[in-house]
Every structure is written in structure tokens, then in C-alpha cells.
Amino acid sequence: MFFTYLRRELRRRRKAALVVALGLALGIGLVITVDSVSSGMDQAQGKVLKSLYGLGTDMTVTKAASAASATTRPQFNFNANSSGSSQSSDRVLVQGFQTLASSTATEVGAQPHVAKAVGGLNLQVLKINGTFTQGQFQPGQGSGQGSSQGGPGGGQSPQGQVRGGGAQFDANSYSVYGVDVSDLTLGPLSSSKITSGAGLTAADAKAADAVVDASYAKQNKIAVGSQLTIKGTKFKVVGISTADSGDAAADVYLPLSRAQTLADAKDKITTVYVKASDSQQISAVKSAIQKDVPGTTVTTSADLASTVSGSLSTASSLASNVGRWLSIAVLIAAFLVAGLLTSSAVSRRVREFGTLKALGWKSGRVTRQVMGEALVNGLIGGALGIALGLAGAYAVTAISPTLTAQLGGGGSAPGGGGPGGFGGGARQAAARTVDIALTAPVSVATIVLAVLLALGGGLIAGTFGGWRASRLRPADALRRVE
Amino acid sequence: MYQLTGVTKRYRRGKDTVDALRGIDLAIADGDQLVIQGPTGGGKSTLLQMLGGLDRPTNGSVLLDGTDLARLGETRLTRVRAQQIGFIFQSFNLIPTLTAQENVETALVPLGVHPGQRRQQAAEALESVGLGERLSHLPSELSGGQQQRVAIARALVKQPKVLLADEPTGNLDEATRDDIMSLLEGLWRDRGLTFVIVTHDSAIAKRAPRLATIRKGTLTVRESTPS
Numbered sequence: 221m222f223f224t225y226l227r228r229e230l231r232r233r234r235k236a237a238l239v240v241a242l243g244l245a246l247g248i249g250l251v252i253t254v255d256s257v258s259s260g261m262d263q264a265q266g267k268v269l270k271s272l273y274g275l276g277t278d279m280t281v282t283k284a285a286s287a288a289s290a291t292t293r294p295q296f297n298f299n300a301n302s303s304g305s306s307q308s309s310d311r312v313l314v315q316g317f318q319t320l321a322s323s324t325a326t327e328v329g330a331q332p333h334v335a336k337a338v339g340g341l342n343l344q345v346l347k348i349n350g351t352f353t354q355g356q357f358q359p360g361q362g363s364g365q366g367s368s369q370g371g372p373g374g375g376q377s378p379q380g381q382v383r384g385g386g387a388q389f390d391a392n393s394y395s396v397y398g399v400d401v402s403d404l405t406l407g408p409l410s411s412s413k414i415t416s417g418a419g420l421t422a423a424d425a426k427a428a429d430a431v432v433d434a435s436y437a438k439q440n441k442i443a444v445g446s447q448l449t450i451k452g453t454k455f456k457v458v459g460i461s462t463a464d465s466g467d468a469a470a471d472v473y474l475p476l477s478r479a480q481t482l483a484d485a486k487d488k489i490t491t492v493y494v495k496a497s498d499s500q501q502i503s504a505v506k507s508a509i510q511k512d513v514p515g516t517t518v519t520t521s522a523d524l525a526s527t528v529s530g531s532l533s534t535a536s537s538l539a540s541n542v543g544r545w546l547s548i549a550v551l552i553a554a555f556l557v558a559g560l561l562t563s564s565a566v567s568r569r570v571r572e573f574g575t576l577k578a579l580g581w582k583s584g585r586v587t588r589q590v591m592g593e594a595l596v597n598g599l600i601g602g603a604l605g606i607a608l609g610l611a612g613a614y615a616v617t618a619i620s621p622t623l624t625a626q627l628g629g630g631g632s633a634p635g636g637g638g639p640g641g642f643g644g645g646a647r648q649a650a651a652r653t654v655d656i657a658l659t660a661p662v663s664v665a666t667i668v669l670a671v672l673l674a675l676g677g678g679l680i681a682g683t684f685g686g687w688r689a690s691r692l693r694p695a696d697a698l699r700r701v702e
Numbered sequence: 703m704y705q706l707t708g709v710t711k712r713y714r715r716g717k718d719t720v721d722a723l724r725g726i727d728l729a730i731a732d733g734d735q736l737v738i739q740g741p742t743g744g745g746k747s748t749l750l751q752m753l754g755g756l757d758r759p760t761n762g763s764v765l766l767d768g769t770d771l772a773r774l775g776e777t778r779l780t781r782v783r784a785q786q787i788g789f790i791f792q793s794f795n796l797i798p799t800l801t802a803q804e805n806v807e808t809a810l811v812p813l814g815v816h817p818g819q820r821r822q823q824a825a826e827a828l829e830s831v832g833l834g835e836r837l838s839h840l841p842s843e844l845s846g847g848q849q850q851r852v853a854i855a856r857a858l859v860k861q862p863k864v865l866l867a868d869e870p871t872g873n874l875d876e877a878t879r880d881d882i883m884s885l886l887e888g889l890w891r892d893r894g895l896t897f898v899i900v901t902h903d904s905a906i907a908k909r910a911p912r913l914a915t916i917r918k919g920t921l922t923v924r925e926s927t928p929s
């Protein structure tokens with residue numbers, strides 16, 4: 221009788237059932253959409269962070285910024301007598317001018333809950349070439365080479381034409397990253413794919429091989445097999461890499477020891493890339509490193525994420541705050557409305573339930589019937605809500621609004637000289653902007669959540685109605701209600 | 703069968719109290735028929751609720767075969783209703799979404815009758831009130847008289863000892879009224895039920911063997927030997 225009665229009620233009182241279900245559907249649909257949009261935001265942020273860090277990096281370790289960083293301004297020595305001849309000179313600078321000992325990577329790797337720690341060396345190469353006609357050379361465009369932090373947006377290599385008295389020069393700057401070839405799964409290069417040629421391998425530890433980022437290669441007409449001369453050393457380009465995020469961490473990748481030699485930084489690194497064994501342990505690992513490896517700054521993805529600004533972070537906080545609260549509010553309202561509607565539906569059926577009790581139906585049986593109806597209403601609402609939510613998420617993905625993320629607080633870092641937090645990690649960009657198209661992926665967990673919410677909504681509605689029904693007396697069969 | 707002693711019922715609504723029954727003493731023998739009359743608001747329905755175990759009196763006892771319904775717990779009272787009492791209402795009180803057959807079946811649900819047998823018994827009960835052809839009709843597809851027949855089938859399908867009817871013809875036209883009354887009287891005679899009926903129908907009152915009148919909660923009984 222339970223199912224017959226349930227089926228008949230739902231079929232013959234379709235409208236009432238649909239009203240309850242629609243209310244729940246609205247709430248559940250909103251939850252799914254907001255949930256998927258905010259996981260899309262997370263993905264977008266993840267992409268932004270990955271472009272800096274490389275895949276799987278949970279945190280970076282750099283040298284702690286010291287107040288008076290020994291900023292040695294680069295000097296160029298040109299042969300001032302050979303007037304009119306073409307000359308070229310490279311200066312290889314350690315990015316941020318701050319280095320750690322290579323052994324730091326090992327030290328960090330020995331910390332508890334650290335799965336892996338790989339060191340790398342970030343370099344900046346300034347190439348000046350041109351003709352010199354007896355005169356005075358003024359380096360760069362003022363601050364051009366001075367403070368690496370102060371440079372303009374790092375997307376393109378800044379080129380400044382320098383004219384001294386009778387001299388015409390091109391200043392060209394590009395970034396070099398020294399890769400620890402013994403482990404290529406962590407660090408900046410891990411977020412790039414080799415799109416032509418071969419990548420660096422463990423066998424390349426001492427080789428004069430280089431991998432060049434695709435966009436830099438295109439700009440400078442470099443291909444696999446080309447030769448690259450850095451500070452007089454010839455490197456063979458073995459591969460071209462393309463960054464997954466479209467924004468590479470460096471222009472040129474060299475084996476670590478080669479990079480160290482170029483920069484006169486033997487056994488020195490700028491950054492240690494760390495992967496924790498468990499994402500729950502990240503903050504524990506951070507404090508352990510800060511305690512046990514003095515003089516370092518540890519930057520986690522979360523720290524980094526907090527420096528992300530621009531429309532992505534605005535939208536992201538909108539989704540996680542306003543969106544979440546809105547969907548919770550709508551959900552609570554939907555639950556309440558479903559409960560009240562169910563309860564009022566019971567009120568309209570006072571005589572019906574009273575009659576059943578007069579016929580000898582136990583209170584529990586009547587309550588169960590009401591509960592069953594409400595649960596089915598909830599499930600119908602859940603199904604509609606999932607459909608609504610999927611439609612919403614699909615619409616967001618189809619429109620895929622573009623969000624921009626600004627990293628590093630738009631060059632607001634004071635002091636300038638130091639490696640300013642994570643900045644010591646990748647390229648010289650103080651502030652860089654990444655465009656990301658927003659998607660709204662719907663996960664299985666979200667669907668499961670929706671089903672649970674539907675059941676919860678049905679249960680709440682059923683409790684309202686069931687409570688009302690349980691209080692009816694058999695004498696209510698004689699009540700004049702219409 | 704029934705023995706009522708000093709039954710009072712006081713309804714409370716906020717500060718107001720209504721004494722619907724004021725000390726009713728009444729005995730109804732097995733297989734008897736009792737017709738209850740009285741002005742509106744006199745307490746007829748309230749008395750019927752006491753007899754049917756739909757409500758408990760404020761004071762006094764309602765013995766049904768020696769069991770005091772006034773002191774029975776809810777579970778056992780529910781069982782008494784399910785097993786022994788058939789109730790017929792003025793406005794039929796059928797479940798609007800269930801078919802005639804399913805409506806009759808609802809009376810067998812608390813008795814734990816097997817579904818197959820339940821359907822069978824319900825069909826037979828409908829047959830006995832002349833609705834064998836209307837098993838799968840919804841209440842809204844039946845006339846008032848037919849709906850009341852379904853309700854009668856529902857009241858009798860469990861073979862109760864007592865049949866209580868509260869103005870069963872109150873919502874029916876004259877021709878149908880006589881149909882239903884003769885059906886009920888026939889059933890009472892054939893099945894040896896104890897039958898208590900509240901009615902305004904003076905024709906029925908005239909030929910009633912026992913006529914009770916309730917005014918302002920007080921009962922007077924007139925015994926008469928039918929001519």
C-alpha cells in the first residue's frame with residue numbers, strides 16, 4: 221500500500237509535488253553552479269601558480285632578503301680604442317643577487333614530510349652589442365640593468381637602445397635557468413613540454429646543451445641545432461620547449477653546473493623547489509624548513525596565491541564568499557519553503573490523514589507516508605537541480621569569460637633590491653599578468669553533494685510534514701476543512 | 703456490548719470551554735440499533751467519537767466488551783479501531799487519489815492482510831454494495847451515493863462488531879438517501895452488527911427501535927416497540 225499510495229499521490233497531485241521539487245531544484249542548481257565555478261577559479265589559480273613554479277611544487281625556498289643586498293651594478297669592459305668596430309659583451313647575473321649553497325637543497329630534502337627538493341639557478345643575461353666610436357658609454361636605459369626587480373613587465377625581454385657619445389648599442393636581456401638534470405620532475409621546466417628536439421637529461425649534467433623556450437626561440441630565430449653563445453661559451457640547442465600555461469619561466473634552460481660556471485656561482489643556487497609528501501603537511505614543512513635551514517624564505521602556493529590580484533582574484537573571492545553564502549542562503553530558503561509547503565500540504569489533507577487514523581492506521585505509518593512523499597519530491601528536486609546546475613556550469617564554460625591574474629602585487633614590493641618573496645623564483649618579473657579563461661568543471665563530488673542535499677531537503681520537508689501529520693488525531697476525520 | 707457511565711467531554715479553546723457531553727450514561731446491547739438525534743451542536747458527533755475510540759472522554763468510562771476505551775493506550779486503541787469498529791462519515795472521507803478498491807483496502811492495511819487477499823476482499827466488499835463494476839474508479843468519478851457505498855464497503859470489509867455512522871445521508875439527495883439507508887439497515891440485519899447512527903432523517907427516527915436525543919450534552923433515550 222505504501223508504494224501504491226505514494227505513486228498515486230505523486231501522480232495525481234503532480235503540481236504540489238513539482239512546486240516543492242522546483243524550490244529545491246533552484247537551491248541545488250545554484251550550489252552546483254557556484255561550486256563548479258569556484259573549482260574553475262581554483263583551477264585557474266592553479267594554472268597561474270604552475271606557470272611560476274612548475275608542476276607539483278608545493279613551496280620554494282629562497283635566500284631571506286637581507287637589508288643591504290650587495291647590489292653590484294654590472295660593468296662592461298669594452299675596448300675603447302678600437303673605434304668603429306663591432307663589439308659584443310655578455311654579463312651574467314644571478315637573479316636577485318642572492319644565492320644559497322647547493323647543499324641547501326639536500327638539507328631541505330632531509331626535512332620531514334618532504335618528498336623531493338630540487339635546486340635551481342636563475343640567471344639574467346645582459347647582452348650588449350653594437351659599434352663603438354670613441355666616446356662614452358652609458359649603460360642601459362638608466363635602471364635597465366640595475367635592479368632586476370625594477371624592470372618593466374617581464375613578458376618580453378626588454379631592449380633598450382643605448383647611445384653614448386658616438387656609440388650605438390643594443391642592450392638585450394634574457395633569462396637563463398640552471399636545471400638540476402638529475403631530477404626533472406620538479407621546478408620550472410617541468411611545466412613545459414618539449415615540442416621539438418629533445419629535453420635535457422641526466423646525461424647532460426656537464427654538456428653544453430640548451431633548451432630554449434618556444435617564444436624566445438621564435439623571436440630570435442633559434443631552432444634545434446642552432447648555436448647559442450653565452451659569455452663566450454657555445455651551447456647547442458637540443459630542444460624547444462613550450463610552457464603549458466603559455467608563459468615560460470625562463471628563456472633558456474641549461475644544465476645547472478653550466479649555469480653556475482657562467483655566473484661564477486659555483487655550488488650556488490637561487491631557489492629550492494620543494495614537494496611535500498602530503499598536501500596536509502605543507503605548513504608543517506614550511507615551519508620546519510624555516511627553523512632548520514636558517515637564512516631562508518619559504519613561499520608556499522598559498523602565500524603566492526595571496527599575492528595574486530586582478531579580476532581572477534576578485535572573481536575568485538566573489539565566488540568563494542558571495543557565491544557560497546548566496547547558495548547557502550538560497551538552499552536554506554529552499555529547504556524551509558519545501559518544509560512549509562509540505563507542512564501546508566498536510567494541513568490540507570487533515571481529514572484524509574485523520575480518516576486513516578480512524579481506520580486504525582498507526583501514526584507512524586501515516587508519518588512514513590508523508591516522509592516518503594517528501595523524499596521523492598526531494599529526489600525529483602535533486603534531479604531537476606542537477607540538470608539546472610549542469611546547464612549553469614555549461615553556460616559558464618561555453619561563455620568562458622577571460623580573467624586576468626596579476627602576480628606579485630604589481631611591483632609594489634618595497635626595497636626593490638631583494639628577491640622579494642617568490643620573485644627570486646622565476647623570471648625577473650615583478651608583476652606579471654596572465655590571462656585565463658574561466659571554466660566551470662562539475663566534479664563527481666559536486667553531484668554526490670547535490671544528491672545528498674536533495675535527500676537532506678526531502679528529509680527536512682518530510683520532517684516538517686511528518687511532524688504535522690503525527691500530531692493529527694483520528695477525530696480530525698470529522699473536521700470540516702475545505 | 704457498550705456500557706457508558708458518566709461520560710463527559712469538555713473541549714478547551716483558549717480560555718473558552720465547551721461541555722459537549724455532560725454525564726452520559728448509556729448501554730447498547732449486542733446487535734442493537736441506536737438512532738441518535740438532536741439539534742446541531744448538541745454533541746452527537748462527540749458521542750460517536752467516544753464510541754468509536756476516535757477520542758477519549760474527559761471523565762467517565764466507555765466500556766466496549768468490558769474494555770474501557772477511556773483508559774486504553776494509543777497503540778491498543780488504534781488496534782481496537784482497526785479490528786472492531788467501522789466508521790461511516792457524512793462527507794464519505796475517501797482518499798481522493800486512490801481508486802475505490804484501494805480505498806477499501808486501506809481498512810485492511812493495519813490488519814496486515816496479504817496484498818493479494820486484500821484486493822480480493824476489497825473487491826468482494828464492493829460487490830456486496832453493488833459496485834462490482836467500479837473497482838478502479840476514483841472517488842471523483844463516482845456519484846455521492848456511490849462514494850458512500852465505497853465508504854460502507856470500507857467500513858465493513860474488516861468484519862467489525864460495531865458500525866458507527868455520522869449522518870451518512872446528510873450529503874445525499876432524497877432518492878439516494880433511501881437507497882443508502884436501506885442498504886445499511888439490510889447490512890445491520892444480515893450481519894448482526896451493533897449499529898449506531900446519527901441522523902436528522904425523521905422517517906428513520908420514526909421506525910427506530912431505540913431513539914436517543916442529545917441536547918446540550920445531555921442524553922435522553924426513548925424505547926419503543928416497533929409496530
Ligand SMILES: Nc1ncnc2c1ncn2[C@@H]1O[C@H](COP(=O)(O)OP(=O)(O)OP(=O)(O)O)[C@@H](O)[C@H]1O
Nearest residue numbers: 713714715720722741742743744745746747748749
Ligand atoms: N474539537 C473541538 N474543539 C472545540 N469544541 C468542539 C470540538 N468539537 C466539537 N466541539 C463543540 O462541541 C459541541 C458539540 O459538537 P458536536 O460536533 O458533537 O455536535 P453535533 O451534535 O454533532 O452537531 P452537528 O449536528 O452540527 O453535527 C459543539 O458546541 C461544538 O462546537
Ligand SMILES: [Mg+2]
Nearest residue numbers: 746747748868
Ligand atoms: Mg455532527
